[in-house]
Amino acid sequence: MKNNLCTVFLAGDVCASVGVRAVTNLLPKLIERESIDFCVINGENATGGIGLSSGDAEAILAAGADVITGGNHSFEKRDHWPVLDVNPAVLRPANFPSRGLTAEESLPGHGMGIYEKNGHTFAVFNVQGREDMTALDCPFVYMRTALETLSLKDSGAMILVDFHAESTQEKEAFALMLDGKVSVVAGTHTHVQTADERVLPGGTAYITDLGMTGPWRSVIGSAPEISIKRNITQVLYRMEAAEGAGALRGLLVYIDPETRKAISVRRVEVIEETV
Numbered sequence: 647m648k649n650n651l652c653t654v655f656l657a658g659d660v661c662a663s664v665g666v667r668a669v670t671n672l673l674p675k676l677i678e679r680e681s682i683d684f685c686v687i688n689g690e691n692a693t694g695g696i697g698l699s700s701g702d703a704e705a706i707l708a709a710g711a712d713v714i715t716g717g718n719h720s721f722e723k724r725d726h727w728p729v730l731d732v733n734p735a736v737l738r739p740a741n742f743p744s745r746g747l748t749a750e751e752s753l754p755g756h757g758m759g760i761y762e763k764n765g766h767t768f769a770v771f772n773v774q775g776r777e778d779m780t781a782l783d784c785p786f787v788y789m790r791t792a793l794e795t796l797s798l799k800d801s802g803a804m805i806l807v808d809f810h811a812e813s814t815q816e817k818e819a820f821a822l823m824l825d826g827k828v829s830v831v832a833g834t835h836t837h838v839q840t841a842d843e844r845v846l847p848g849g850t851a852y853i854t855d856l857g858m859t860g861p862w863r864s865v866i867g868s869a870p871e872i873s874i875k876r877n878i879t880q881v882l883y884r885m886e887a888a889e890g891a892g893a894l895r896g897l898l899v900y901i902d903p904e905t906r907k908a909i910s911v912r913r914v915e916v917i918e919e920t921v
């Protein structure tokens with residue numbers, strides 16, 4: 647890639663201890679090999695498959711992530727709430743209810759942040775979809791309003807959006823609405839990497855899902871044997887994280903910092919050789 651382009655890497659949901667280990671083992675080498683300027687990783691499943699502890703957040707940041715995004719599991723464990731307020735590098739979906747809440751009902755953390763690195767400014771948004779998910783505030787209206795209100799166009803920031811959503815149509819509609827207005831829309835949540843990575847006509851890089859960072863032999867991160875039994879019996883046996891070699895999955899995006907438009911993308915899957 648040309649030297650004057652900015653290289654951003656986004657990775658999908660880090661799943662349990664194998665996922666955190668895969669990030670620790672694989673991310674530093676990838677950052678070096680690909681000369682990555684900025685790295686966003688979704689960590690909503692990092693701690694035992696549900697949520698993100700401060701210890702796991704530290705491990706992912708130490709491996710080279712600049713920002714950790716969240717999702718529907720961000721608020722599931724009360725123990726994980728403090729990291730959302732303490733560490734500005736840890737985000738959670740922006741469109742959880744906020745208006746009209748009492749102080750006691752208000753949720754911790756932030757759904758966007760602005761970060762400076764390697765002479766560039768990055769604005770990162772974490773937004774969650776609604777189809778087949780919890781009925782949060784409208785992600786489309788949230789994002790449209792945020793872009794108008796924050797005058798981000800004038801800030802010179804490259805805008806990177808993690809859209810944590812189940813529905814492929816919702817993800818494509820969201821990305822097309824934002825085409826030309828942000829540098830990247832990367833889907834997370836389904837844990838299955840899609841092969842539709844592309845630069846949209848207006849210059850926004852897009853992939854429906856970055857894929858899961860975690861155990862390679864698994865059912866979206868869980869032990870296959872239990873998942874198979876659950877499907878056959880229709881009994882909800884307790885899920886366990888799978889073991890074995892981990893995969894790091896995501897997308898490299900090459901952005902022209904002058905125009906903030908994506909020039910090209912490359913999908914990434916790297917697998918641990920030995921465990």
Ligand SMILES: [Fe+2]
Nearest residue numbers: 717718719835
């Ligand atoms: Fe999720």
Ligand SMILES: [Fe+2]
Nearest residue numbers: 659690691835
């Ligand atoms: Fe997830």
